[in-house]
Amino acid sequence: MTEKTNHKRLWSRLMEMAKLGATPNGGCNRQALTDLDSMGRALLIEWASEIGCSHHYDEIGNLFIRREGQSPQLPVILVGSHLDTQPSGGKFDGVYGVLAGLEVLHTLTEKEIDTLHPIELVVWTNEEGCRFDCAMMGSAVWTQSMPLQQAYDLQAFDNHARVEDELIRLGQKGQVSARYFPIKAAFELHIEQGPILEHEQLTIGVVKGAQHMSRHNISVWGQEAHAGPTPMSSRRDPMMALSLFLPKLYQLAEEYAPDSRITFGIIDVEPASPNTVPGKLMLTMDIRHPDLATYLDMLEKSEQIISQSCGSLDLEFQLKQSWHAPGVEFSEACIASVQQAVDDLGYSNKVMVSGAGHDAVNLARVVNTSMIFIPCRDGLSHNEAEYASPTDVGKGADVLLNAILSQAV
Template sequence: MSGTNQRIDAQRLWDSLMAMAEIGATPKGGVKRLTLTEVDKAGRQRFTQWCEAVGLTVRIDAIGNMFARREGRDPSRRPVLLGSHLDSQPSGGKFDGALGVIAGLEVMRTLHDLNVQTEAPIELVNWTDEEGSRFGHSLMGSGAWAGIYTLEKVYGLADVDGVTVGEALEAIGYKGEHPARPFPADAYFELHIEQGPILEREGRQIGIVTGAQSQVWYDAVITGQDAHAGTTPPSTRRDALLAAARVIERVDALMRERGEDGRGTVGQLHVLPNSRNVIPGEVRFSIEFRHPDDAQIEHLAGSFPAEAAALVAANGCALELKELFRIPMQPFDAGCVDLVRQAAARLGYSAREIVSGAGHDAVYVARSVPTAMIFTPCKDGLSHNEAESILPEEAAAGCQVLFEAVVARANRAL
């Protein structure tokens, strides 16, 4: 490797990743650290302890986002932000989100060890509820911070047990006093596993993320009629599950029509009354489409609701389709992306430009702050799974690129 002689501690980074993975550890080697639970609280507390041990000042905003600040030589300069999230899917892996937070901590630890003070302050962020797996609204903390969602709306979201976000924040003591809104910041960098197979397949060590693809998400409810499975003939059936199957098949077809760039998924399905000898009378399910081209998502958003309604009506049922949100393709800041590109080249890592297939906190942060992302490979492209895996050297490479980009930005000439 060439470049600076300032190096992160790869073993400490890995040990810290493994220590965080102990919190919410699952029998199959993953984690279950659902947002705003007692397990999430334990992860936040460990994160706070680690931050304070190297002199960082931690503050919490009204949606529970955590900001750990390291002062710069010039207090008038806007801080450089870096981070990700510590919450997980119900059967998540050790690295989704946590890599970005713990690697950010390693950047701070390395600066502390080397007694290096950057010109601008640096703030490490743990965003609340990136995953959306408990309250059904992904990118919640960064979305509230960026002004995409009002606090009132977010506080009122409830989990399957009826616990609201506001109640959960109070219960774990993380409804902070600082306002959840954008503040002047110079840049934001986020390190994340790719969650896809491209980097591994091509043997690349670093993904230089140029932006994130467009998305539209829906909640669907199909209403038919419960009826006895043994006595109801085909002519009088109003099978909500059959109607849902027709819609799901259409989601898959629309995805495949768009080739390898197409994405269409039904990830949640709730069947009522869920009895083996009762024709389902109601089905609730999620639908999402993604594509790098905004025009493709706009076309789908314009045509799919009517197509789905027709399919459902043909099966004697009714459809309620609610659009949750539509996110345009988000390009990242050219200057910040170039710092990632330069760092990877200087360090001698093989790299390629890539568009993020997943939504990340960076997508909403980028609306207020110049932003870039760094990807590392993950085994078989697998994520949102307890078997999610990366190599220690992959984590270290991503962290070193993060270090170089953040420090370069924090020391840039104004």
């Protein structure tokens, strides 16, 4: 048996929340630890108190709203996302996951459904990382991947205020330790922020994890020579190496499609003269894949391809990793609860991975967690035109409700 949320109430609360920091083009500017962000949290607390929920802040200002379970000592079912936005953000990014979480609590209370486990709705502090330069800050501290003091000392771009001072000013520096506690399952519902669901006309993304990713600088050295007198056969031209390895690297991505990503975002030669064979080639390569073994395989093969191409032309090369972010695989139990809920409700869906970072990616390192996506128009996010349809918004909340129920009962 499935339960449904109140789609109208959820939509009207989304529109109500969007008034706080509304921008002329229909977006939202409610940046972390500003007065507007604080007003958004106050509004949420007001709605939550109306259905009898308690709340508290932890030391880094993460807000927890609790609906008690029949066995209060049992591990919590956690649901939530963030209320802060980009300077020219939309009405849905983060906010949707929070208000859908509230809608789940409201529906349960209204239908007098008691759960064995307590359910907590969390609002993470500073997810966007635009006013303070650290995305997913609140969840990073809570999962112990960032020291509390380091977060406290971050300064705002606009007025140089410290995080800790802003928390005190807004009355959101709580007493409770900003550290993870026993959680049975955690869910984050979010707009996809990409075009896949809309393109395939599907309602729900069952998110199984986030991709592994890294960036590499490739340098190839040749010999500068005159473009006229130097025969092709006696050149040492790094562009020839590029012409060999580039098609093979795209072919490699093709072999691991559809989840593989390979991007050459910057390409540069020296001395960059139309009349000179380049002496040096530099380019960046960004490689991503959700599956660790496949990702490592792609890394190894890409190095072989570049090495063989340069070697066959007797050119020296260097491959250097400049950045790396480990991917995550979400909890199988959480993914199964989401899939079951989607199947029971009969909503169209596909299993997918997240291309963007989320608080859930931090959480996955310490607690059982997974995510649910709904489509957003033209795949747009971090944009005032960000939009999700009322139907999809409602259906995503239904999936969240039933996934939570299967874990909480």
